[in-house]
Amino acid sequence: MPNIVDKNLLFVGHYPPPYGGVASHLCVLFPCLVAAGFKAISLTQTAATEKTKIQGKDIINIYYKNRMILYKHFLKSFKFFFMHLFLKKDLSFREYVYANLTAIKILETTKKYSIKIVFLYTITNGIAIPILKKHLPKQCKIALTIYGAFYLDPEFFLQRKMYMKQVFSDCDKILSSSQYCADSIKKILGYDFPVTVIYTGVDHNEFIPCAPNLTLLEKLNVPADAIVLLFLARMNILMGLDFLLETAETILSLNKDIYLILGGAKADLSSVAEAFAKNHDHVRYCCNIPSQEKIQYYSICHIFLAPTMQRHACMGVSIKEAMSAGKSVIASDSGGIPEAIDDGINGYTIPFIEGELDKNLFIERVRLLLSSQLRDEFSEKARQTVFDKFSNDQTTQSYLKVIDELDFIK
16 A cells, blocks of 8 residues: 555546546546545646535545636746747647646646646646656656547647657656557557556446336436437547437337437537437437436446447446446447457447448347347346456556555655
8 A cells, every 4th residue: 555645646637527538537536545545636627616525525626727827827837938948849839838838737736735646637638747847846756647649640649759759758657548548659659658557447336237217217208118228428429429320210210119318428419419309209318417327327228339439439438337237338349448348248349341330230239239138148247347357446456556656766
């Protein structure tokens, strides 16, 4: 167990939910770290300032916008811009400004709360690292978690290859939530930095197989004997909502008892999904479902759909939540998803053909899972997979190990 004296941890990323996978991850991780005696501070650009209590202890959520930093610290910002020009390398001027402003806010926060370790999520926040490294006390360590950004836009990052090398060189630890994403630095940029894979865990004591929530079914006006298909993700193209809307009418025609729930965080396709639901009797639109209510939606779900776009997802959190809840999952074979779903064993993965998800196979897999016997077989194996690879305990222990290792870096 790490030495937790004065061990305040700063997490720079989206929090709280429903703002995506990072938020869901932190929502699960924070209580575990609090239980281990740590203090967690969240620095985010996606949620209003608030305090939440976990096991009687505050999780401090600090909301900021870079323009607010510029107004508040104009002279310091001006000084930073000139002081770090030698670090800029192949960053654009706008990105360089963003990196400096983000670094100023992180430095302000680390000083105020005596932070010992800074966890940054996504390379967007990671570009502040070379600047942070010039100002943070030596005993304050930096861990960066990467996702699928390098696969999504390889040309963009290749044009910034020199700066990316500096980012990774200045990290004390590089983390990733799947082996697929861990490999992206070498595959895209050609740099061989060590990356520690820590799967994002789910609470298998919260997401459990349970009887359908009849109150929710009544609220959604869905019959108790319906076969419910659930999409629960950010409502955009990256998460495959456009694909699902294109195939939805064919899927609904497979059985008169099928109902489709389009749930998740509001994004570019929200209005399209809402309009689609209004025009189809068996489709329900449920935007920004609170994290504490997700288990209710899994309870009424029979088949979970995750048609994520090609080469994107490290491994969706909602996929593992659905598996933990004992649900059959049909997902694309994008990114790290095959690290969770063994096709035909504990769910189905759908391949891409010339960059397009195989629509006919996707529909056929839905048809096969209309059989309750096959769903039951997948259910048991899916939940066992979560026990074996994706439990909260495993994730927490992995983070405690990282904290312990960083604590010994001099």
